[in-house]
Amino acid sequence: DAMVIQNPRYQVTQFGKPVTLSCSQTLNHNVMYWYQQKSSQAPKLLFHYYDKDFNNEADTPDNFQSRRPNTSFCFLDIRSPGLGDAAMYLCATSPGLYEQYFGPGTRLTVT
Amino acid sequence: DQQVKQNSPSLSVQEGRISILNCDYTNSMFDYFLWYKKYPAEGPTFLISISSIKDKNEDGRFTVFLNKSAKHLSLHIVPSQPGDSAVYFCAASRQGAQKLVFGQGTRLTINP
Numbered sequence: 001d002a003m004v005i006q007n008p009r010y011q012v013t014q015f016g017k018p019v020t021l022s023c024s025q026t027l028n029h030n031v032m033y034w035y036q037q038k039s040s041q042a043p044k045l046l047f048h049y050y051d052k053d054f055n056n057e058a059d060t061p062d063n064f065q066s067r068r069p070n071t072s073f074c075f076l077d078i079r080s081p082g083l084g085d086a087a088m089y090l091c092a093t094s095p096g097l098y099e100q101y102f103g104p105g106t107r108l109t110v111t
Numbered sequence: 112d113q114q115v116k117q118n119s120p121s122l123s124v125q126e127g128r129i130s131i132l133n134c135d136y137t138n139s140m141f142d143y144f145l146w147y148k149k150y151p152a153e154g155p156t157f158l159i160s161i162s163s164i165k166d167k168n169e170d171g172r173f174t175v176f177l178n179k180s181a182k183h184l185s186l187h188i189v190p191s192q193p194g195d196s197a198v199y200f201c202a203a204s205r206q207g208a209q210k211l212v213f214g215q216g217t218r219l220t221i222n223p
Contacts, residue, residue, distance in 0.1 A: 004154070031209055040120070042200065042213035043155070050209060090154050098143045098204050100211060102154030 003027070004103035006091050012109045013081050021076040021106045023091030032074040033100060034066060035090040043090055049074060050096070078108075086110045114138045115203050117214035125222050130188040132217050134201030137182065141203040145211065146175060146186045149198045158199075159186070191221045 005024045013019040023032065031050050035043040047056045049068045063085070065077040078085055088107050092100040116135045124130045134144075142163040147155035161168040161175045161184065168175050174187045188195055198218050202211040 006154075009152075040215070042115075042215045045210060048209065055209075092154075094209070096209065098145065098211075099157050099160065101157065102147075105152075105154045107152070 004091060004093055004101055006089075006103040006106050008106060009104060010107050010109070012111060013078075014111055015082065016080045019078050019081055019108070021078075021089050021091075021108070023074045023076070023103055024072050025093045025103075026072070027093050027095075027101065028071060029093035029101070030071075030096045031094040031100075032068060033090075033092040033094070034064075034074070034076045035092065036085075037088045037090055037105075046076070081108070081110045083110050113215075114141075115201055115212045115214040117199075117201055117217050119217050120215070121218040121220070123220045123222060124191050126193060127190045130186075130191045130195065130219055130221070132186040132188075132199050132201075132219065134184050134186075134214055135182060136184075136203050138203070138205070138212075139182070140205045141212075142206055143204045144175070144177060144184050145202045145204075146173075147200040147202060147213075148195075149200060149216070155200055188219075191219075193221050193223060195219060196221045 033048040034046045037043040046060045067075045088105045090105045091103040094100045145160040146158040148158045149155045159173045177184045198216045200216045201214040
């Protein structure tokens with residue numbers, strides 16, 4: 001089945017220790033997104049790629065970076081995680097139309 | 112500036128009855144609206160959508176209504192089933208934006 005896969009599902013990192021979350025897709029979609037979602041809040045878009053074109057949201061902290069080495073994979077790097085970065089991180093893809101298809105998410109805990 | 116609002120954080124409905132989830136938006140440039148369903152520890156799942164050229168779209172038990180003049184949309188689920196218990200997010204987009212703006216979500220609980 002075509003899908004969006006996120007690894008790991010649960011990630012624990014220490015305060016200030018860099019961490020990388022990964023997303024892969026078998027849908028061959030042009031667009032890939034990273035969202036941050038905290039409890040009882042709307043998913044917050046961090047950035048997205050249209051093919052290799054990177055689009056950063058204005059309020060995304062510099063602490064968050066992303067890489068898309070090919071169509072199938074996209075990575076979220078958090079350079080120095082703080083306690084406030086603990087959240088669910090969602091990856092989504094889109095063929096370039098309106099609908100987005102989400103992965104199961106990675107729950108990040110910062111200790 | 113919250114462009115998409117779901118003013119009810121939670122809703123409880125009896126099994127078999129109709130569930131109505133509401134969403135308001137402020138940006139008149141939005142031309143496409145979507146509903147997503149989210150179970151705990153899973154990503155949101157696309158449920159149903161509607162273009163601004165329509166006022167109703169139906170898919171099985173799910174119907175979305177759009178009132179452009181009021182900048183309001185609603186999701187009707189009938190009959191409600193226990194498996195419908197989840198958080199429902201309303202989202203909006205405009206042509207060319209490649210982005211969705213989400214509401215805060217409404218937690219729907221279906222009681223037996």
